[in-house]
Amino acid sequence: xxxxxxxxxxxxxxxxxxxxxxxxxxxxxxxxxxxxxxxxxxxxxxxxxxxxxxxxxxxxxxxxxxxxxxxxxxxxxxxxxxxxxxxxxxxxxxxxxxxxxxxxxxxxxxxxxxxxxxxxxxxxxxxxxxxxxxxxxxxxxxxxxxxxxxxxxxxxxxxxxxxxxxxxxxxxxxxxxxxxxxxxxxxxxxxxxxxxxxxxxxxxxxxxxxxxxxxxxxxxxxxxxxxxxxxxxxxxxxxxxxxxxxxxxxxxxxxxxxxxxxxxx
Amino acid sequence: xxxxxxxxxxxxxxxxxxxxxxxxxxxxxxxxxxxxxxxxxxxxxxxxxxxxxxxxxxxxxxxxxxxxxxxxxxxxxxxxxxxxxxxxxxxxxxxxxxxxxxxxxxxxxxxxxxxxxxxxxxxxxxxxxxxxxxxxxxxxxxxxxxxxxxxxxxxxxxxxxxxxxxxxxxxxxxxxxxxxxxxxxxxxxxxxxxxxxxxxxxxxxxxxxxxxxxxxxxxxxxxxxxxxxxxxxxxxxxxxxxxxxxxxxxxxxxxxxxxxxxxxx
DNA sequence: ATGTCTTTGTGAACGCGTGCACAAAGATGG
DNA sequence: CCATCTTTGTGCACGCGTTCACAAAGACAT
Numbered sequence: 359x360x361x362x363x364x365x366x367x368x369x370x371x372x373x374x375x376x377x378x379x380x381x382x383x384x385x386x387x388x389x390x391x392x393x394x395x396x397x398x399x400x401x402x403x404x405x406x407x408x409x410x411x412x413x414x415x416x417x418x419x420x421x422x423x424x425x426x427x428x429x430x431x432x433x434x435x436x437x438x439x440x441x442x443x444x445x446x447x448x449x450x451x452x453x454x455x456x457x458x459x460x461x462x463x464x465x466x467x468x469x470x471x472x473x474x475x476x477x478x479x480x481x482x483x484x485x486x487x488x489x490x491x492x493x494x495x496x497x498x499x500x501x502x503x504x505x506x507x508x509x510x511x512x513x514x515x516x517x518x519x520x521x522x523x524x525x526x527x528x529x530x531x532x533x534x535x536x537x538x539x540x541x542x543x544x545x546x547x548x549x550x551x552x553x554x555x556x557x558x559x560x561x562x563x564x565x566x567x568x569x570x571x572x573x574x575x576x577x578x579x580x581x582x583x584x585x586x587x588x589x590x591x592x593x594x595x596x597x598x599x600x601x602x603x604x605x606x607x608x609x610x611x612x613x614x615x616x617x618x619x620x621x622x623x
Numbered sequence: 624x625x626x627x628x629x630x631x632x633x634x635x636x637x638x639x640x641x642x643x644x645x646x647x648x649x650x651x652x653x654x655x656x657x658x659x660x661x662x663x664x665x666x667x668x669x670x671x672x673x674x675x676x677x678x679x680x681x682x683x684x685x686x687x688x689x690x691x692x693x694x695x696x697x698x699x700x701x702x703x704x705x706x707x708x709x710x711x712x713x714x715x716x717x718x719x720x721x722x723x724x725x726x727x728x729x730x731x732x733x734x735x736x737x738x739x740x741x742x743x744x745x746x747x748x749x750x751x752x753x754x755x756x757x758x759x760x761x762x763x764x765x766x767x768x769x770x771x772x773x774x775x776x777x778x779x780x781x782x783x784x785x786x787x788x789x790x791x792x793x794x795x796x797x798x799x800x801x802x803x804x805x806x807x808x809x810x811x812x813x814x815x816x817x818x819x820x821x822x823x824x825x826x827x828x829x830x831x832x833x834x835x836x837x838x839x840x841x842x843x844x845x846x847x848x849x850x851x852x853x854x855x856x857x858x859x860x861x862x863x864x865x866x867x868x869x870x871x872x873x874x875x876x877x878x879x880x881x882x883x884x885x886x887x888x
Numbered sequence: 889a890t891g892t893c894t895t896t897g898t899g900a901a902c903g904c905g906t907g908c909a910c911a912a913a914g915a916t917g918g
Numbered sequence: 919c920c921a922t923c924t925t926t927g928t929g930c931a932c933g934c935g936t937t938c939a940c941a942a943a944g945a946c947a948t
Contacts, residue, residue, distance in 0.1 A: 373840070377905060383832040387811065401925065410813040414907055414928095421927055429913045429926045446832050447839030454831070461730035468726045471811060471828035476835065515838055516831070539841060540834040542827075546652065546736060548675040556837045558830050562807075563736035565823050566719070566781070567648040567711050569805040570741065572821045573780055574712030575638070576804060642935060666895065679898095679937060686897055694896045694943045 374445070378419045384409045385416065386442045392435050401432035443476075453480035453512045455538075457529050458521030459489055459499050462544055466520060467495035480512040485525065502529075509536035516540045523547045530557075639710070643684045649674045650681065651707045657700050666697035708741075718745035718779045720803075722794050723786030724754055724764050727809055731785060732760035745777040750790065767794075774801035781805045788812045795822075 388408040392400055402420075406413035420426060420433070426441055427433045443449055454472070456463050459482050466472075467482055482499045484490070489499045500508060508514065517538040519526050526545035533541060534555055543549055543559045551557055653673040657665055667685075671678035685691055685698070691706055692698045708714055719737070721728050724747050731737075732747055747759055750767045757764050765773065773779065782803040784791050791810035798806060799820055808814050808824045816822055 375905075379833055379836050380829070382836070383826075383829040384813070386832070387828075388813075402927095403925085408813070410815075412907065414909090415905090417925090417927060418906085425927070427926050428915080430915045430924045432925070445836070447835040448832065450839075452831075452835055452838070461733045465726035465730040466827065469827060472831075475828055475832065477831055515842075516834055540838045542830050542834060548649070548653075548673070550675075554841070556834060558834060560825055560827070560830060561648075562731065562734060562825070563740055564645070564648040565807050565825060566717075566737075566742055567651075567713065567740065568644055569781055569807060569821060569823060570712040570717055571644050571647070571710070573717070573805045574715075576819070577780075640935070667897095668895085677937070679939090680935090682895090682897060683936085690897070692896055693945080695894045695945045697895070 374422045378422055379446075381409070381411060381415075381419055382442050382446055384411070385419070386439065386446070386448075389435055389439045389442070393439055397435055399428075399432045399434055402427070405433065448476035450476065452477050452516055453514045454478065454516045454518060455481045455483055455505075455508060455512075455514050455533075456518045456520060457483045457502070457505070457533070458519060458525070458545075459484040459494055460520065460522075463518075463520035464494050466518060466544075467497065477516075480514050481508045483508065485521075505529075505532055506536040509533065509538060514538060516542070518542045518544070519549075520544045639687045643687055644711075646674070646676060646680075646684055647707050647711055649676070650684070651704065651711070651713075654700055654704045654707070658704055662700055664693075664697045664699055667692070670698065713741035715741065717742050717781055718777045719743065719781045719783060720746045720748055720770075720773060720777075720779050720798075721783045721785060722748045722767075722770070722798070723784060723790070723810075724749040724759055725785065725787075728783075728785035729759050731783060731809075732762065742781075745779050746773045748773065750786075770797055771801040774798065774803060779803060781807070783807045783809070784814075785809045 385405065388405055389400070391408070392405075402413045402417045406416040409416065417427075420438075423441055423445055426438055440449075454477050456466055456479060459467065463482070463484070467479060472479055479495070479497060482494055482497050483502055483505055484499050485502045487501060490501045492499050509517075515538055517530075517533040517540070519529055519533075519541060521529055523545045526543065526547045527549060530541060530543070530549045530551065534551055539554060540556045541549065541551070541558070543557055544561075546561055546563055549557050549559075650670065653670055654665070656673070657670075667678045667682045671681040674681065682692075685703075688706055688710055691703055719742050721731055721744060724732065728747065728749070732744060737744055744760070744762060747762050747764045748767055748770055749755070749764050752766060754764045755766045774782075780803055782795075782798040782805070784794055784798075784806060786794055788810045791808065791812045792814060795806060795808070795814045795816065799816055804819060805821045806814065806816065806823070808822055809826075811826055811828055814822050814824075
C-alpha cells in the first residue's frame with residue numbers, strides 16, 4: 359500500500375474508517391464498469407467479486423455511508439456511483455499541480471485517469487529553465503519560480519511531487535506554504551509536513567522490496583528452508599558475513615570493512 | 624498505500640508481520656543514508672525520526688529480526704543494513720521484466736531505484752511491433768511474443784505490469800503461466816491470480832481519490848459542516864440529487880437520468 | 889569493582905479491521 | 919393476503935498492529 363499518510367489521530371470523529379475509504383475507489387471503479395454496461399442493480403456478492411474483496415466487508419463498508427441497498431435485490435448501480443462519488447468528493451473539480459516533469463512526471467501528466475475522475479491538471483512545474491514553455495501532454499511546463507502564484511491563482515489544494523528525492527522536501531515545503539494541504543509523493547523520501555496536511559506516498563522501490571521478501575520466502579519454503587532468519591536452532595547464530603559488532607562503539611569504522619555488494623547508492 | 628497483496632492466510636507461520644516487512648525498506652533507506660555519512664551507530668529514537676515512525680514500533684520491528692542492538696548505545700548501522708538487506712532478499716539479484724512500455728513503462732525503466740537495490744531490468748516487453756528493437760533506457764524493447772521465452776531464459780520471478788487496464792489481466796496470466804510469482808501492477812484493474820502468486824498494486828487514481836476524500840473533509844470542517852454524510856439529524860435524509868431508487872428494480876433505466884457529471888469514463 | 893546513566897527489548901492493554909453467521913427487510917409468486 | 923426466498927445490514931468474536939511503560943542490559947566514569 360503506498361501506505362503512510364500522516365496519521366490524524368482523533369480528528370476522524372464519527373467518520374468512515376480509513377480502510378473503508380481506501381476501498382471506495384475500488385468499488386467506484388467496478389460500479390462504473392457496470393454502469394457503462396447499463397446494469398441496473400448489483401448484489402454485494404457480485405460487486406465484491408468484481409472489486410476483489412469479501413462481500414461482508416463490502417456490505418459493512420457501504421453501511422458506513424448509509425443504507426443504500428434493497429434487501430432481496432441488491433444495490434442500485436447509478437445511485438451507488440453517485441453516493442460514493444459524493445463521499446469521495448469527486449462531484450467537485452480538484453485542480454492538481456505536478457512538480458517535477460521528468461520521465462515520471464510526464465507519464466503522470468499523460469495519464470488519462472486524471473481528468474476522467476474529477477481531477478484537473480492545473481499546471482506542470484519544473485525547476486529546469488530549459489523545460490519552461492515546452493508542452494507536455496498539451497500543457498506548457500512552467501518554472502518553479504511561479505509555483506506560489508500558480509497555487510494561489512488556481513486554488514490548488516492537491517500537489518503531486520515527482521522530483522528527485524533531494525528536491526522533494528523543499529518542494530513540499532513550498533507547496534504547503536502556498537496552501538496545498540494534500541500531497542501525493544512519488545519521490546523516495548520521507549516528507550515532513552505540518553499537522554493538517556495529508557501525505558500519501560507511492561514508492562516503486564519499496565513495493566519491489568516487499569515483493570522480493572515474499573519471493574525469497576517462497577523460494578526458501580520450496581527447498582525446505584524457511585528463509586534467512588529461521589535457520590534452525592533456538593539462538594540465531596549470526597552468519598559468517600559481517601560480524602556482530604563486539605568492539606566498543608568508539609570504533610568508528612564499524613565491525614567489518616567489506617559489507618556485501620548491497621546498496622551501491 | 625498501494626496495498627492489497629493476495630492474502631496468504633496461515634502460510635506466514637512464525638514469520639515477520641506484514642506491517643513490519645512493509646517498513647523494512649524505509650529503515651533500510653534511512654540506514655543507507657547514515658552509512659554514506661559514515662555514522663557508526665544510531666539510536667532507535669534517531670532512526671525512527673529519520674524513517675518517520677514511532678521509536679517503539681521500530682524497536683519491535685527489529686526485535687522480529689533478532690536482537691541486533693546494544694543497550695545504552697543503539698544499533699550498528701552497517702550491521703543493520705546487512706541484516707535488513709538479507710531479510711528482504713536484497714543480497715541476491717532479482718531479474719525483473721516490465722511489460723507495457725508506454726509513458727509509464729518508460730519512466731519505470733529509467734528509474735534509477737531499480738538497479739541500485741538488487742533489482743535488474745532483464746527485459747522490456749511491449750505488444751506494439753513498432754516498438755520492438757527500439758531502445759528505452761538503453762535496453763531494446765522486445766515483442767510480447769517472446770514473453771515466455773524471456774521469463775524462462777532469465778529465470779524471472781518478478782514482473783511489472785504497466786499496460787493499459789484492458790490488457791493487464793491477459794498479460795498477468797501469461798506472466799504467471801511462464802513462471803512469474805510476484806507481480807507489481809500499475810494498471811487500474813483488479814488482477815486475479817492463483818494461490819502462491821503475490822500481487823501488489825500501485826494506483827495513482829485511487830491515491831488521488833483518497834486524498835480528495837480527506838481534502839473534502841477538511842474543507843467541510845472549516846465551514847462547520849462535517850462532510851457530505853454527517854448532514855445533522857439522526858436519519859440521513861437523502862439529498863435532493865439522484866432520488867433514492869423507489870421503483871421496483873425492473874425499472875432498468877435507474878432512478879434518474881441525469882446523474883451529475885461524474886465518471887465520464 | 890561498583891554505581892550511574894542510557895537505550896534496548898518486550899509484556900500488556902487497547903483499538904482497528906475482518907469475517908462469520910444470522911435476523912430483519914423486502915421482493916416475488918400464488 | 920400470506921408464504922417463501924433472496925439479500926442486506928450488523929452483532930459478535932477474533933487476530934493483527936500500535937503504543938505505553940518499564941525492567942533488564944550493557945556502556946562508561948570513578
